[in-house]
Amino acid sequence: MTITNSRVRRLRRRTPAWGFIAPYLVLLVLFGVAPAIYGLYQAFIVTSVVGDPSFSLVQNFIDVLSDYRLPGSALNVAVYLVIWLPILLLVVFTLALAMDAKRTRFATLTRFVTYVPGAVTGAAAALLWLFMFSPNVSPIGGFLRLFTTHNGSFLSDNTFALVLSVMGVAAGAGGWIVVVYGALTGISSDVVESAKLDGANAWQTVWHIKLPLIRSYIAFILIVSTAQGFQVFVEPTVIAAGAPGQVSRTWSINQLVYSYATEQSNYGRASALAILLLVVCVALAVFIITKTKFYSTGDR
Amino acid sequence: MRKNRAVFAVATASALIMIATGCSSGGGSTTTSDPKAPLTVWVDADRAPQAQAYVKAHPELKITVNTVDAAQGSNTSKIALAEKAGKGVPDVVFVGSPDEISTLSANPINYPLALNGVVSQKVLDGFPKNTISRCTFNGKVYCLGNDEGQTVLWYNKAQFAQWGYSVPTTFDQFKALGIKLAAEHPGYNLGTVNGRYGSDAFFGSSGCPVIDATTVTSVKINTASPKCTRVGDVLAPLIANGTLSTLDLFDKNYTAQIASGKVIAMIGASWTADFAFKPMTTNSGTSFVAAGKYTAAPMPTWAGESTNWSGAVGGGIWIVSKTAKNQKAAVAFAVAMTTDPTIAKTQSTYPAYGPSADIWLKSKTSDPWYASDPSKVLKAASAKVNPADGYVRYETQLLDSYNATIIKSGATDMSSALKAWGVQAAQAAKSAGYTVSK
Structure with missing residues (x-):
């Protein structure tokens, strides 16, 4: 009797939870899990020009890792990450901490203004920045002309990482500023006050009190941004269209994946490279999680 | 309870695998021609008028003309997906980047119909040798030149x-x-x-x-x-x-x-x-x-x-699907697009088919935009495209x-x-x- 009661109670407790999760779960399985499993299966199917497709555990991976375009694409993405990530973090934390230190009406306005560019995302943002970086129509055209290549084009393989970084910071910083600012307001004022009483100046408060307390937010931004940076695709694709023939069609790794799938109709290689990309991103995420003790709930 | 959950999980997983892999089967070839089957044709914006003109002239056929993106590789990737899905494959397609025929005719797409025997030799002989040889793979002609970019x-x-x-x-x-x-x-x-x-x-x-x-x-x-x-x-x-x-x-x-x-x-x-x-x-x-x-x-x-x-540089081609149900009408459509004298006049670019080119060039002879008649030069160049060029994947x-x-x-x-x-x-x-x- 008591057993049945507790079962019923447990069931009753769980049903609403499943109800809430169900719609998302259906979408996740249909458009996330199922394609991922199919992609994994495809990565082992080798398409040959003559004859039937064959199964191989390694062939597609060998093919993509030895592709002459991969080192170039990987280097481009690496340079982009090295430029973009530190600037993004610096901008986000400087602005969020400044707003937190001086909670004035001006700070609220700044928070809003920095968020606005983030409202224009994806292809639309790329198109907007395409204009910004076309010397003939850009408001800073005269400045851009100082850096044009021998044929008068500003966009080239050399300037591309910088262009994407500027764009990435402008479009992405606003959202993170709001998140980090929210985290900062969550810090108990008692803690900050006692630090002040102990004689900590503003810089020491930030470095020893505030930043350690929002450590998991830093980790979260790093994980999401690293994955985002590794998978950069829409921006280089759209912006390169503004300078036909000046920027590689496979500038980023994800564009190389796309090239396999569409230009070469080789789904096996596309899946293999996508999986390798996933492995790298997961490894980096694990590294960041362990280094920042992301999931530790104890001593913070 | 636990057993039920396991059964449910297995059922879900197998359903997913069926969804995921089920699409890759199908897409077999049909050799018989059904004269009543409708035609679906994919063209780019520049070729839409000539396709529409043909539709108007042939009310007995049910032809759907879809104007699609002409960017390089776009048609190939769409056809590859349609072949994989086993439906939505166009019966005839115009491809503006002719090199795509090399990808379309290879694994895993294998889209085109070999035209030897279904298109008369007289028609094939009307095309410049180089356009035919570029369309030829393993001794079979897989495309008809729409225009030439000599x-x-x-x-x-x-x-x-x-x-x-x-x-x-x-x-x-x-x-x-x-x-x-x-x-x-x-x-x-x-x-x-x-x-x-x-x-x-x-x-x-x-x-x-x-x-x-x-x-x-x-x-x-x-x-x-x-x-x-x-x-x-x-x-x-x-x-x-x-x-x-x-x-x-x-x-x-x-x-x-x-x-x-x-x-x-x-x-x-x-x-x-x-x-x-x-x-x-x-x-x-x-x-x-x-x-x-x-x-x-x-x-x-x-x-x-x-x-x-x-x-x-460029020069579009027409390709007929080997799975076209109304194969006869599909081939006739592709042949008309390239050889019909009336359509030749409406072509926006130099027609590949010799007799069509002659008709098209007449409008250039008297075009006051040119400093002098370019037609002879264009025609001569058409026969001299370097044979070392081919369509590659x-x-x-x-x-x-x-x-x-x-x-x-x-x-x-x-x-x-x-x-x-x-x-x-x-x-x-x-x-x-x-x-x-x-």
Whole structure:
């Protein structure tokens, strides 16, 4: 009797939870899990020009890792990450901490203004920045002309990482500023006050009190941004269209994946490279999680 | 309870696998023709009027004309997906980047119908040999040429006369002209060599072996060949002095130069006048009036060649699906698009089919836009497209690496750029399933 009661109670407790999760779960399985499993299966199917497709555990991976375009694409993405990530973090934390230190009406306005560019995302943002970086129509055209290549084009393989970084910071910083600012307001004022009483100046408060307390937010931004940076695709694709023939069609790794799938109709290689990309991103995420003790709930 | 959950999980997983893999079966070929089956045709915007005209003339057929994106590779990826899904495969398709036939006819797509036997030999014989040979894989013809992109020397006759320049008949003269132009009239240029405008027009006409496919799985690539280095010798000084631009023909920085009359000549495809010079000088709002100035001259001859070979930039093709249910009507449609005399008149570009080209050229003979009648030059070039050119599965990668090596270097070190291009081309070819020989 008591057993049945507790079962019923447990069931009753769980049903609403499943109800809430169900719609998302259906979408996740249909458009996330199922394609991922199919992609994994495809990565082992080798398409040959003559004859039937064959199964191989390694062939597609060998093919993509030895592709002459991969080192170039990987280097481009690496340079982009090295430029973009530190600037993004610096901008986000400087602005969020400044707003937190001086909670004035001006700070609220700044928070809003920095968020606005983030409202224009994806292809639309790329198109907007395409204009910004076309010397003939850009408001800073005269400045851009100082850096044009021998044929008068500003966009080239050399300037591309910088262009994407500027764009990435402008479009992405606003959202993170709001998140980090929210985290900062969550810090108990008692803690900050006692630090002040102990004689900590503003810089020491930030470095020893505030930043350690929002450590998991830093980790979260790093994980999401690293994955985002590794998978950069829409921006280089759209912006390169503004300078036909000046920027590689496979500038980023994800564009190389796309090239396999569409230009070469080789789904096996596309899946293999996508999986390798996933492995790298997961490894980096694990590294960041362990280094920042992301999931530790104890001593913070 | 636990058992139930396990059963549910297995059922879900198997359902997912069925969803995921079920699509790859199907798509078998049909050989019988059903005269009542409807036709679905994919065309680009430029070809839509001629397709619609055919639909109007044949009310007995149920033809759906879909205007699709004409960007390079777009049709191939869409057809590949449709083949994989086993439905939505078009019965006839127009492809603007003809090299795509090489990908479409290979694994895993295997889209086209072999036209030998279903299209009469008389019709096939009406096409220039080179368009048929490019469409031929393993001895079978898989596409019909819609139009040709044979290159000629477009030039501003009035400007040449004013400055006392003579039209170059060899590429040595072309190079000398570029050096002279840079010295006497800096800021003017002799065309562009970005991407296919350099790779197909210059290296292609010279017969530089980079896309010389001998079979579907073997190709000759050797950028150290004199047929490549002689092109490099002409390009290097002219890129360096700015008389050959490295911008894309339709890059707005370059169209601005066309619009202001800075382009006094160009090794360009048959469509260059209609699609680059005419529109950009008519809508530019500048004081430069192109009408009555430009015309076509024969391609200059490469050093050591006995004739003036032409290159080919673009030139669309029609392909019939081998799974077309109403095969007869599908083939008839493709044949009409390329050979019908009425449609020939409405073509926007030089028709590949000989008799259609003759009809089309009549309108050029009397077109006052040209400084003189370009028709004879265009027709002669059509028969002279260098046979070393073929349609290969790595064309996109080839052009990308051409830009990454020769164009990006700005011709500062042409021999190492050529070498790098050759290495990348060979790697791209191998990756696309070719064995590469020199």
